[in-house]
Amino acid sequence: MRKGMMFGLAALAALSSGTMVTTSARAAGEAIPLPQHTWSFDGVFGSFDRASVQRGLQVYREACAVCHSLKYIAFRNLADLGYSEDEIKAMAAEVLILDGPDDDGEMFERDGRPADYFPSPFPNDKAAAASNGGAVPPDLSLMAKARPDGPNYIRALLIGYEDPPADFELAEGSNYNRYFPGHQIAMAAPLFEDGVEYADGTPATVEQMATDVANFLMWTAEPKLEERKGMGIKVIIFLLVFTGVLYAAKRKIWADVH
């Protein structure tokens, strides 16, 4: 007798899940299926592949950081990736930070400290646009969450540079990318075979670097992912057990009504 109600509920559930899939697919512009990579952070027990994230940091610093800021990440955050305090201090000291004003009212430059955020390559958006043919290179901190299927999108974009099809008219100053919506991207191909020399000896193919950067940017976008997933297991196990106890209590209390 309650079938009507149940059917409706299933329909409502379909509504909520179905529309989400369609909206995120649409936001990608043209439907270009992204190559799906198996990420270590996927799944209930997912965690970051520290070695890959560290390599991604290296690629970011040597290739991406020329144009792209990473303003929500401070050097101190790198402790999450397994760097020691001394390593972090050394990395921070490599950059110059504009500080001040001092007691004389003057701005001054000093070496970076772990508490400093990653410096942006341009002083403001206007400067960034002026140096990049009018297009502002976006901040990368949240990129893995700001695009549908973010990590796969980043990886696909970085390996998606190729020659345009013969009948494709490429605008001046644009580059052809198989996975970019509309295929015309202002950013030139940023990664080249052996463009970086990995400290751990991993061969620096474009695909390897793209995967490492995507891993790194997933960490910058969702640094609490491991804490979240780890806590989730405990919370849900507790809730399942507690709900089981409540069900038993319900059965016992209702025994005399039925």
Add this chain to the structure above:
Amino acid sequence: MSGFQSNNAVIKWIEHRMPIFSFIDHSVGSGYPTPRNLSYMWNFGSLAGVTLVVMIVTGIMLAMQYTAHVDYAFDSVERIMRDVNYGWLIRYIHMNGASFFFIVVYIHIFRGLYYGSYKAPRELLWMLGVVILLLMMATAFMGYVLPWGQMSFWGAKVITNLFSAIPIFGEDIVVWLWGGFSVDNATLNRFYALHYLMPFIIVAVVVLHLWALHQFGSNNPIGIDAKGPQDKIPFHPYYTVKDAFGLGVFFVFFAAVVFYIPNYMGHPDNYIPANPLSTPAHIVPEWYFLPFYAILRAIPDKLMGVIAMFASIGILFILPWLDRSPVRSGRFRPLFRIFFILLMIDCVVLGFAGAKPPEGLWLIAGQLATAYYFIHFLVILPLLSVFETPRPLPTSIGEPVLKGGGSMAGAPAKPMEKA
């Protein structure tokens, strides 16, 4: 169902001066007689109440860290996600809590629609519920603006612009809503103030909703009034434990989303800071507004679209007078049940149409679904009240259903809820 009694001296001392214990007892205790046959569909009222509390608690914690300024709002949310202790947890609960609040409330509403919970003598109870829905929608809309991402900004722009459709005063009203000549800092500030205020107005209307509920008590799956004490059981412990169990199940689903797919129901564009100079390819509201968005866009005329969108909820206020059938429960209304299912499908179609760009087949589907939505309430329900022959009603809640009108597949011998 006797009056409240206690042997505890402190309780008696307080009770004598301020009868708060008997008040609680009559509200959710052993002094509140409840139909004995309520199904799990009746869990969603208490679930909505708990979700409201969760939203208020997490919201107040977020407010301690949030900065309502166009230059800092987005950054302050990221600071909550990264540097505030368990800030990510509080924000993901609040963010997904809004979606779960609507899931629970929509189920609660459709339960009321199916079992005729809006009918006499519960019309005011129903209408207060519709008021709560409207307040929730306003609160959710303003809350979504606060992170000041791209969808926050452009959603605010689209929705506030709807008021410009009002003849003569439209443009002035929009400027008044914005507090300026565009969606800007003044808009964000007032939305923050109102987003903090409105949940407490919701709490007040919920109190009225419960007050009206307790006048006649809950409706029930067979929709007939209780004939005597044998049809009722005390709310505590029977429904307190049943609600607690339902709450546990609800929290499992809630936790699964918060901990494993916290951004599934959100839009990626809202992780891009608001940029008034760059319009997103498709501006879509949160999923729970999609059916209404479809109705808005189904009508080519802006003013009529806005009127239709508000009318789609406004029509619920007069529902008790559109459906004149004396039988409450859909269980005994063979034709009504079919149209109820069609209405649900219609709402799902509206949801999909709201998610798609308004063009081609989806625009037509949205228009047909919009037309059917109003036809359901304005034509079908009044006609059904006249032409439908309901199946025979049971004589009482406590007794088996009369076997009349043929046996439906899977029909239980008893109307009583099996645990």
